[in-house]
């Protein structure tokens with residue numbers, strides 16, 4: 001299958017490495033306008049997603065029994081937002097039908113046995129996770145790989161899930177550096193295995209800043225929440241066209257590779273990328 005690449009910098013509206021506190025994890029949720037829930041399409045999701053789903057069914061889709069009403073509410077809300085009439089092909093789960101209207105991946109969070117749990121996921125641009133492994137997990141278990149998530153964030157995040165008002169849409173963003181520019185990246189191993197072959201001089205075109213723009217919104221009728229993930233990506237070389245972004249990226253990289261960045265560095269395996277990023281920054285004058 002043709003590898004679909006994420007949008008390039010000329011059209012990337014996010015630069016989360018310019019946010020303060022780049023060295024550490026943060027909740028970073030902020031309200032956005034209703035109109036901004038989903039961003040303009042970069043691909044044709046109604047074509048792209050079925051192709052990815054056919055090739056990787058278990059990675060891209062899983063739903064728990066009992067999530068159907070929440071899925072149907074997501075479809076109705078996205079159709080209402082987009083001014084579309086709900087239409088579901090026979091046999092297609094409602095969350096997958098909804099996911100064909102937007103570039104984002106859609107994750108349905110519902111309370112199960114007292115814990116916020118991922119009950120259905122349509123995941124066609126995963127960054128190192130899969131629907132088959134993630135669906136059924138609680139917020140705690142989903143974040144087990146994130147250092148100190150339980151101590152530092154869990155109570156606050158669960159409270160946001162408990163109390164978020166229906167008319168508010170929250171957004172958060174993150175960023176990382178990877179040697180891949182494709183949307184579908186479920187597994188880190190083959191990506192990292194290609195790192196050793198990259199020459200220092202090629203760092204700017206082989207490395208990508210990969211950003212997730214996430215939103216969170218209550219489903220007022222069924223009580224769950226919809227979490228969305230949209231991938232944006234550009235090469236390091238693309239930073240050369242924008243000295244402000246290049247300088248912000250250089251500062252964020254120095255911060256995250258410094259002492260305060262130990263958790264993020266370890267989680268994102270950034271030390272693997274450090275020699276290449278430094279070579280790029282030296283050459284680009286960042």
Ligand code: HEM
Pocket residue numbers: 025026027028029107109118128129134142143145146153157172173174175216227
């Ligand atoms: C809205 C509240 C949430 C916050 C504040 C939050 C926070 C985080 C943080 C700090 C990370 C580490 C990477 C990063 O900086 O983004 C992370 C990773 C992750 N989050 Fe969340 N998260 C939230 C909601 C969710 C939800 C609803 C899901 C449901 C699937 C989820 C699934 C994940 C996964 C799968 C990872 C990657 C873990 C891995 O590498 O295996 N998060 N999250």
